[in-house]
Amino acid sequence: MIILKSPREIEEMKTANQIVADCHREVAKIIKPGISTKEINDFVARHIIKLGGKQFTKGYNGFPAETCASVNDVVAHGFPSAKPLKDGDLLKLDIVVEYDGWFGDSCWCYTIGEVSPEAERLMRITKECLDIGITKALPGNRLGDITSAIQQHAESNGYSVVRDLLGHGIGRTLHEEPSYEHIGVAGKGIRLREGMVFTIEPMINEGTFRITIDDDDWTARTADGKLSAQFEHTIALTADGPLILTAQ
Numbered sequence: 001m002i003i004l005k006s007p008r009e010i011e012e013m014k015t016a017n018q019i020v021a022d023c024h025r026e027v028a029k030i031i032k033p034g035i036s037t038k039e040i041n042d043f044v045a046r047h048i049i050k051l052g053g054k055q056f057t058k059g060y061n062g063f064p065a066e067t068c069a070s071v072n073d074v075v076a077h078g079f080p081s082a083k084p085l086k087d088g089d090l091l092k093l094d095i096v097v098e099y100d101g102w103f104g105d106s107c108w109c110y111t112i113g114e115v116s117p118e119a120e121r122l123m124r125i126t127k128e129c130l131d132i133g134i135t136k137a138l139p140g141n142r143l144g145d146i147t148s149a150i151q152q153h154a155e156s157n158g159y160s161v162v163r164d165l166l167g168h169g170i171g172r173t174l175h176e177e178p179s180y181e182h183i184g185v186a187g188k189g190i191r192l193r194e195g196m197v198f199t200i201e202p203m204i205n206e207g208t209f210r211i212t213i214d215d216d217d218w219t220a221r222t223a224d225g226k227l228s229a230q231f232e233h234t235i236a237l238t239a240d241g242p243l244i245l246t247a248q
Helices: 007-027 037-050 117-135 143-156
Strands: 067-071 074-076 090-099 102-111 167-169 176-180 197-200 203-205 211-213 220-222 228-230 233-238 241-244
Touching (some): 007 037, 007 090, 007 102, 007 233, 037 090, 074 090, 074 203, 074 228, 090 117, 090 228, 102 117, 102 228, 102 233, 117 203, 117 233, 143 176
Antiparallel strands (some): 074 220, 090 102, 167 176, 167 197, 197 233, 203 228, 211 220, 233 241
């Protein structure tokens, strides 16, 4: 069941989502070659507390950390580690915050030092996929209008869209309906309605869309070892169009 939020509830959700956005703004200042994803994770954990929020991911189904830190071919759910990041790495940092019973969720992609032109292009197209998807998030449209636009932009630029990891509704719990792939057919899927709140989070791969899962049952990697990028926002559907709750 899709839980529609009232304008008042959407307003209440803003704090959790803006804590996520502030974490991304602040952590971006310390990300550089030589820092470890464990140090980045610990910085974010402290910042969440500083802003009055609660972390969620640590302990969730056994996940060991406050953030998902996914490097290069790791698509999502990477464990933070003490291994230093090096020049040319691509980091996807996914942050979830709970505040006053509401959730916020956003993943951002960061370059470590100087990256290759190929990595820069993958990041740019992935961010464009997110932005294009958001423009289609209008009451009266279909979910397929969002997902087909993302898929078309990615594939027309020579990339693939991960199928096995999903966008989702969000509110009083992290994962609500709808759960959906970022591929589809325009004009198909559920009708979008005012009051829906959900993530748009395309994961775009250089090569195959297929992924593998490490023995830790969490870390998702590209099946061919090529790069993956992701950008994610939490959005609310309003009468005036999509409202980006995690806008930085």
